[in-house]
Amino acid sequence: xxxxxxxxxxxxxxxxxxxxxxxxxxxLAAGCHRAVAPPPSxxxxxxxxxxxxxxxxxxxxxxxxxxxxQYCSTCHGxxxxxxxxxxxxxxxxxxxxxxxxxxxxxxxxxxxxxxxSAAVGRSPLxxxxxxxxxxxxxxxxxxxxHALASKKS
Amino acid sequence: MREPQIAPPKLNVTFAVLGIxxxxxxxxxxxxxxxxxxxxxxxxxxQIEVRVKNPHQLAQAAEVxxxxxxxxxxLNRVDRCTTCHLGIDDPAFVNAPAPFTTHPGTWxxxxxxxRFGCTTCHDGQGExxxxxxxxxxxxxxxxxxxxxxxxxxANCGTCHRSLDPPEAPRLAEGRRLIVASGCxxxxxxxxxxxxxxxGPALDSIGNKIxxxxxxxxxxxxxxxxPNSKMADFRLTPNEIASLQAFLLSLRAQLPLDSTxxxxxxANTDAGRALFGELRCxxxxxxxxxxxxxxxxxTRIGDKVKRDWLFSFLKDxxxxxxxxxxxxxxxxxxxxxxxxxxxxxxxRTGDAGPEPPPAPADPLAIAAGRETFIRRGCxxxxxxxxxxxxxxxxxxLAGVADxxxxxxTYGAPGVRRTIENYLFLKLEKPDALVQPSLMxxxxxxxxxxxDIALALTGLRKTExxxxxxxxxxxxxxxxxxxxxxxxxxxxxxxxxxSVNGSGGTLSTVPFDRIxxxxxxxxxxxxxxxxxxxxxxxxxxxPVFHMLKDEAQTIATYFDSVFxxxxxxxYDTQFSPADERRGGELYAQFGCAGCHQxxxxxxxxxxxxxxxxxxLKPGWIAAWLASPEKYKPGTLQPDYGLxxxxxxxxxxxxxxxxxxxxxxxxxxxxGPVSR
Numbered sequence: 115x116x117x118x119x120x121x122x123x124x125x126x127x128x129x130x131x132x133x134x135x136x137x138x139x140x141x142l143a144a145g146c147h148r149a150v151a152p153p154p155s156x157x158x159x160x161x162x163x164x165x166x167x168x169x170x171x172x173x174x175x176x177x178x179x180x181x182x183x184q185y186c187s188t189c190h191g192x193x194x195x196x197x198x199x200x201x202x203x204x205x206x207x208x209x210x211x212x213x214x215x216x217x218x219x220x221x222x223x224x225x226x227x228x229x230x231s232a233a234v235g236r237s238p239l240x241x242x243x244x245x246x247x248x249x250x251x252x253x254x255x256x257x258x259x260h261a262l263a264s265k266k267s
Numbered sequence: 268m269r270e271p272q273i274a275p276p277k278l279n280v281t282f283a284v285l286g287i288x289x290x291x292x293x294x295x296x297x298x299x300x301x302x303x304x305x306x307x308x309x310x311x312x313x314q315i316e317v318r319v320k321n322p323h324q325l326a327q328a329a330e331v332x333x334x335x336x337x338x339x340x341x342l343n344r345v346d347r348c349t350t351c352h353l354g355i356d357d358p359a360f361v362n363a364p365a366p367f368t369t370h371p372g373t374w375x376x377x378x379x380x381x382r383f384g385c386t387t388c389h390d391g392q393g394e395x396x397x398x399x400x401x402x403x404x405x406x407x408x409x410x411x412x413x414x415x416x417x418x419x420x421a422n423c424g425t426c427h428r429s430l431d432p433p434e435a436p437r438l439a440e441g442r443r444l445i446v447a448s449g450c451x452x453x454x455x456x457x458x459x460x461x462x463x464x465x466g467p468a469l470d471s472i473g474n475k476i477x478x479x480x481x482x483x484x485x486x487x488x489x490x491x492x493p494n495s496k497m498a499d500f501r502l503t504p505n506e507i508a509s510l511q512a513f514l515l516s517l518r519a520q521l522p523l524d525s526t527x528x529x530x531x532x533a534n535t536d537a538g539r540a541l542f543g544e545l546r547c548x549x550x551x552x553x554x555x556x557x558x559x560x561x562x563x564x565t566r567i568g569d570k571v572k573r574d575w576l577f578s579f580l581k582d583x584x585x586x587x588x589x590x591x592x593x594x595x596x597x598x599x600x601x602x603x604x605x606x607x608x609x610x611x612x613x614r615t616g617d618a619g620p621e622p623p624p625a626p627a628d629p630l631a632i633a634a635g636r637e638t639f640i641r642r643g644c645x646x647x648x649x650x651x652x653x654x655x656x657x658x659x660x661x662x663l664a665g666v667a668d669x670x671x672x673x674x675t676y677g678a679p680g681v682r683r684t685i686e687n688y689l690f691l692k693l694e695k696p697d698a699l700v701q702p703s704l705m706x707x708x709x710x711x712x713x714x715x716x717d718i719a720l721a722l723t724g725l726r727k728t729e730x731x732x733x734x735x736x737x738x739x740x741x742x743x744x745x746x747x748x749x750x751x752x753x754x755x756x757x758x759x760x761x762x763x764s765v766n767g768s769g770g771t772l773s774t775v776p777f778d779r780i781x782x783x784x785x786x787x788x789x790x791x792x793x794x795x796x797x798x799x800x801x802x803x804x805x806x807x808p809v810f811h812m813l814k815d816e817a818q819t820i821a822t823y824f825d826s827v828f829x830x831x832x833x834x835x836y837d838t839q840f841s842p843a844d845e846r847r848g849g850e851l852y853a854q855f856g857c858a859g860c861h862q863x864x865x866x867x868x869x870x871x872x873x874x875x876x877x878x879x880x881l882k883p884g885w886i887a888a889w890l891a892s893p894e895k896y897k898p899g900t901l902q903p904d905y906g907l908x909x910x911x912x913x914x915x916x917x918x919x920x921x922x923x924x925x926x927x928x929x930x931x932x933x934x935x936g937p938v939s940r
Contacts, residue, residue, distance in 0.1 A: 151680075152680065154680055154681060154682035154683075155680055155681055155682065156405075156681075156682050156684075156686075156687060157681060157687055157690055157691060157694075157712075158418070158684075158686040158687050158689070158690035158715075158716050158719050158720075159415060159417055159418065159686070159716075160712075161690065161712035161713055161715065161716035162417040162418065162437070162713065162716045162720075163417060164712065164713070165712075165713040165716075166417065173416040173417065174371060174372065177434075177436065180436055184899070184901075185901060188870050188901070189859070189868075189870070199869065200859075200860065200868045200869050200870050203859070203867060203868040203869060204859055204868065230903075230905075232856075237856060238854060238855050238856030238859075239856045239859040241856070241859075241860075241903035241905070242903055242904075242905060242906070243903055244906075245894075245903070245904035245905070245906050246893070246894050246900075246903055246904045248373070248434070249373045249376075250372045250373040250374065250377070250434060251434070253371075253372050253373065254372075
């Protein structure tokens with residue numbers, strides 16, 4: 115009996131300790147939760163991200179979008195759909211980038227942009243920009259064209 | 268012989284302990300270095316290298332091992348980034364994972380690492396050789412963690428000091444906004460020295476403004492002009508009332524006499540037609556559409572008095588000597604019709620009759636004068652008898668070097684960086700420090716971010732001169748000779764430039780205009796300017812210029828603004844050249860962008876009349892290198908051979924030669940609203 119009692123006392127002790135531990139854990143966890151502050155905010159960065167990533171674009175694609183707006187969208191349209199204000203004057207018309215198969219090939223796109231569509235055996239209507247734009251600018255345009263082409267229409 | 272000395276037992280123990288300690292430290296150092304992050308990175312790199320390169324390339328590849336560093340004593344930098352970023356200059360690693368990928372773009376060609384290192388552009392701790400200490404992410408431990416790409420253009424600004432730094436659109440926009448918002452009126456800003464910003468002269472504003480309008484304007488300028496250059500000074504009702512009294516008391520100059528004008532005969536339809544013909548919208552917007560050089564006119568009827576407007580349209584330079592607005596040649600009847608149309612059409616409701624001038628309260632006027640001085644109005648509006656307030660704000664030199672911990676952010680939980688401080692200050696100047704004299708500009712978040720970005724490039728660090736790229740503003744051009752007087756009246760330099768000085772609205776600088784355009788064409792065009800490119804909305808105003816005036820300008824251009832390099836072109840073309848030019852015109856797809864006899868695209872100018880319009884030497888010079896004459900032009904450089912240039916020039920200068928001279932297109936009709 116004594117033993118049992120002693121054992122029971124031990125079990126009680128363990129139970130009590132376990133419960134105490136649990137309570138301690140909960141209190142501690144709650145404390146920790148409060149202690150881990152959310153990461154500080156970066157309002158300036160957020161403003162730029164909101165602007166540049168509206169269309170889910172990377173930095174390079176964002177730069178490409180600006181160049182595209184300046185040099186290409188009169189024919190290709192802002193979203194590369196082939197609906198720029200000058201598109202109706204063109205035959206063949208500028209293709210819709212979002213459905214064109216050839217647009218998947220970055221080397222081909224780079225060639226059209228730098229050397230003109232005549233360089234890949236098409237009409238001469240997409241002009242060559244390789245001598246007017248810097249290599250970096252061509253890369254941005256390639257990146258943006260790629261982004262346009264991979265967009266779900 | 269001496270006895271060998273044996274250390275006493277106590278020292279033995281000390282030696283043993285020391286020996287073991289040394290061994291422990293030594294092996295810790297050894298294993299620590301052996302296991303250094305960069306060593307495992309280098310061995311991972313070697314595994315990847317084997318995969319991405321063929322055996323030949325591998326045989327050529329340099330052995331990778333050990334710490335690597337770029338030492339730039341001039342810039343006081345040691346960058347060890349290339350210890351792990353091993354593939355940055357090797358195209359084979361385009362698709363390799365970080366940190367081994369090839370550096371994107373052509374940046375390393377334009378900014379070779381041997382000269383610039385890595386941290387000059389990226390920031391971060393260049394000397395560190397592990398991810399954490401290199402400060403790849405924002406951290407409390409280091410002042411200058413690596414920049415995210417979104418703000419990296421701030422560092423472009425450290426070396427590139429011109430107003431339009433290349434390939435840094437955010438930075439360029441930030442600098443443009445600094446100029447356009449008049450920051451220089453209150454702050455010294457390095458790189459913007461000598462720039463001034465001023466608002467309209469106020470010396471006779473009491474004769475110009477309808478009193479009811481003024482209170483609303485002072486309370487919130489944006490509610491009248493959405494892109495007003497004047498900021499919101501968060502004036503109290505008392506300040507507004509006193510300023511109103513003071514400003515309305517300013518009546519130095521009466522409007523031109525208009526007592527003889529028969530307003531009951533005003534024809535607003537004729538006024539509307541004039542408004543379109545004069546191309547007012549090139550500079551003034553209506554409901555957000557149109558130019559921005561002058562103020563938007565959507566509610567002009569709420570703002571100004573009739574007699575003042577009549578007088579201003581008749582001679583804008585009398586009331587506002589510094590205005591960009593030209594003086595049209597209009598009769599009093601035309602001026603009356605235009606004035607009546609503007610006041611009738613562009614107002615919110617019935618403004619009612621103009622109230623007689625209120626009796627002046629000397630106390631209120633004095634209080635207003637005091638407010639005018641205290642709030643720094645005189646920094647932008649110079650007024651006789653009132654001292655220029657000078658720079659009321661602090662200098663922004665080295666602002667990026669201020670200790671972010673010492674600044675207030677107005678809200679908890681903001682990362683303490685100079686960017687965030689500047690951004691928040693620009694967005695809401697009074698949220699950080701009260702009271703703040705700085706007005707609220709109501710910048711959009713992205714505008715505030717762009718300005719903050721431009722300002723964060725302003726560091727105290729002295730750069731070696733060989734790294735700094737400045738572009739001094741061109742010396743101001745003042746038109747002289749017989750042209751000078753006309754150029755002042757018609758304000759040519761508001762839109763056109765000479766040697767980089769002048770306006771930017773027109774895409775045609777005067778520098779070589781006499782070598783570009785046919786003299787007769789200039790004279791006819793000035794009398795009746797039409798659209799050369801139909802897709803461009805900003806057009807040359809129809810001045811109602813006299814024939815003599817047009818001739819004077821054409822002659823002046825033809826003799827003064829010449830470019831010998833263009834003039835010396837041999838213009839004796841053969842019929843074969845001309846024929847070949849026609850073929851090339853088709854081959855290059857020129858019709859994609861240019862109209863010829865009503866067929867073709869709308870991107871470039873209509874070419875139907877080219878021979879009558881342009882001089883052959885110019886056609887050739889332009890075709891050979893368009894970027895040289897107009898950076899950013901939509902005309903591509905086809906890399907034409909001299910023979911092809913010649914053929915195309917022969918063909919184009921034959922166009923429109925035989926036909927009777929007719930304007931290319933009709934001048935703009937009334938704007939449709």
